[in-house]
Amino acid sequence: MTEALPYISIISSLIAAGLGIRAARIEIRNSMDDFMSDIQRQGRWAGYAAIAAWVAVVVQGIDRLVG
Numbered sequence: 001m002t003e004a005l006p007y008i009s010i011i012s013s014l015i016a017a018g019l020g021i022r023a024a025r026i027e028i029r030n031s032m033d034d035f036m037s038d039i040q041r042q043g044r045w046a047g048y049a050a051i052a053a054w055v056a057v058v059v060q061g062i063d064r065l066v067g
Contacts, residue, residue: 009056012052016050016056
């Protein structure tokens, strides 16, 4: 199990990077109604990226403590 921890951390980091890029690529439209929904979508994707980054950090910390 401990051999898999670095790989889980790497995969989580890559997922976080991909989700962060996805959040950054959301086009923000000019209309106020569209603007708010676009910001909400961008925030949702950025939140997913933050969760994936948190998982990567926690798994890396566990790997350092166990190993």
